[in-house]
Amino acid sequence: MWKKQSTWILLVSAVLLVSLGALALLRLAGGGSVARITVDGKEIKRIDLSTVAEAYEFDVEGENGKNRVRVEPGRIGVISADCPDGVCVAHGMIEKSGDPVICLPHRLVIEIVGADGGPDAVIGEPHE
Amino acid sequence: MSKSKRLAAAAILAGLALVTFVIESQIPPPLPLPGIRLGLANLYTLMAVSLLGRKEAGAVLLIRILLGSLFCGTLLSLLYSAAGGLLCYLVTALLYPALGDRLLWAVSVISALAHNLGQLLVAYFAVGHAVLAYAPVLAIAAVAAGTAVGLLASLLAPILKKRALRP
Numbered sequence: 234m235w236k237k238q239s240t241w242i243l244l245v246s247a248v249l250l251v252s253l254g255a256l257a258l259l260r261l262a263g264g265g266s267v268a269r270i271t272v273d274g275k276e277i278k279r280i281d282l283s284t285v286a287e288a289y290e291f292d293v294e295g296e297n298g299k300n301r302v303r304v305e306p307g308r309i310g311v312i313s314a315d316c317p318d319g320v321c322v323a324h325g326m327i328e329k330s331g332d333p334v335i336c337l338p339h340r341l342v343i344e345i346v347g348a349d350g351g352p353d354a355v356i357g358e359p360h361e
Numbered sequence: 362m363s364k365s366k367r368l369a370a371a372a373i374l375a376g377l378a379l380v381t382f383v384i385e386s387q388i389p390p391p392l393p394l395p396g397i398r399l400g401l402a403n404l405y406t407l408m409a410v411s412l413l414g415r416k417e418a419g420a421v422l423l424i425r426i427l428l429g430s431l432f433c434g435t436l437l438s439l440l441y442s443a444a445g446g447l448l449c450y451l452v453t454a455l456l457y458p459a460l461g462d463r464l465l466w467a468v469s470v471i472s473a474l475a476h477n478l479g480q481l482l483v484a485y486f487a488v489g490h491a492v493l494a495y496a497p498v499l500a501i502a503a504v505a506a507g508t509a510v511g512l513l514a515s516l517l518a519p520i521l522k523k524r525a526l527r528p
Contacts, residue, residue, distance in 0.1 A: 235459065241467035248474070249504050256497035274489045317435065323389070333491040337484060338437060342491040 263329030265347040268309045270302065273340045282307050282328070282345075297339045309343055310334060362413075371409060371417045375424040378405035382429040399506045400473055402429075406453060407469055407514040411462055412521055415454045422450050444483045449476035462518045469511025473503035 234240055266283040269276055272295045288305040290312065300314040300321060310326035311334055321336035333344035362370075382402040402425055410418035426446045430439035452475040456468045477499040484492040 236464070238464065241464060241470075245467070245470050245504055245508070248500060252497040252500035252504070256501070259494060259497065271489065271491075318389075320389075331494055333494055335484075335488060335492060335495075337487060338435075340488050342488050344491050344494075 259331035260329070263331045263345070265330050265345045266307070267346050268304070269342075269344055269346050271342045271344075280304060280309065282309060293341060295339050295341060300336055300339060300341055302343065309345075311336065311341075311343070314339070367413055367417065371413055371420055374405045374409045374413075374417075375421045378402045378421055378425040379428055379432075381405070382425055383433050386429070386433045400476065400510055403449065403469065403473065403476075403507075404510050404514055404517075406450070407465060407511070408518060408521065410453055410457045410468075411465060411514070411518040415457070418453065419450055422446055441480045441483050444479035445476040446479070448479035449473070451475070462515060465515040465518060466508060466511030469514060470504055470507035473507030473510070474500060477503045 266281060268280045268282055270278040270280075270293060272293060277293065282304070285304055285306045288303065290301055290303045293300045293302055298315045300311050300316070303310055303312045303326070305326065308326040308328040310324065311321040314321055314336060316336055316338040318338065321334050321341065324334045327334055327343070327345060330345040330347070333342055335342050379402075381404070385398045385401055388398065405425070406418050406422045409421040423446075426439070426442045430436075430442055434442065449472045452472040453468055456471060457465075460468055481492060481496060481499055484495075
């Protein structure tokens with residue numbers, strides 16, 4: 234059975250389908266309006282994006298470097314950072330859960346969570 | 362194949378893997394996981410396990426990760442590469458003897474999944490559960506890139522065995 238091409242084609246297709254399904258679920262379940270900023274696993278700030286009237290920016294300074302965060306009505310993102318890859322800046326502004334901005338070198342995470350404060354849709358993790 | 366010829370072949374594969382790795386690392390990553398890329402360098406690990414054996418494949422991979430991180434990485438990216446590479450190698454070494462060249466593409470896909478799982482685990486310990494949101498994307502990337510690289514390897518391995526490495 235394991236020597237057959239068809240077994241592996243089916244298995245790989247199944248992995249692909251499950252992943253696509255999980256991706257769709259993550260995006261569809263996206264809701265919430267509270268942005269949570271964590272550095273090194275510790276929450277440092279919580280912003281209710283639905284109450285933001287005017288855009289503003291601030292710096293998040295960690296042990297490893299600095300990220301400049303921009304908050305706009307309904308969305309949040311990193312606009313500049315001194316990390317080597319700049320992936321967090323390239324990610325752009327986010328407004329839904331299931332699409333966190335992550336700066337690995339600085340261990341910074343910005344994610345949208347439900348109003349209740351718990352993670353909105355985290356697969357494979359019990360609710361906090 | 363003589364011992365010196367094996368050594369030379371392994372060295373060529375390691376050199377090619379390193380060059381591929383360096384070129385690939387110049388392409389900006391689509392996701393914030395250092396080291397996520399097409400994984401073309403894995404082609405040489407697959408070639409090594411098919412043409413030479415498990416030990417040589419491990420050596421090719423180890424040299425590529427260590428020197429690759431030295432040339433164009435950081436201590437952090439070495440950690441991600443090493444975690445991904447270790448899992449990728451374990452899967453390759455276990456599956457290849459059972460599946461052979463005909464199913465090299467499947468070895469490639471499963472080892473690519475293992476590689477991305479390793480990187481995701483390191484990221485999980487670094488920043489917490491938020492990175493799990495990337496798991497589906499990483500799995501899809503592994504299937505796509507693993508299939509492409511694996512099919513190439515499936516085609517190349519028999520040709521190289523017949524022509525390039527005649528005793």
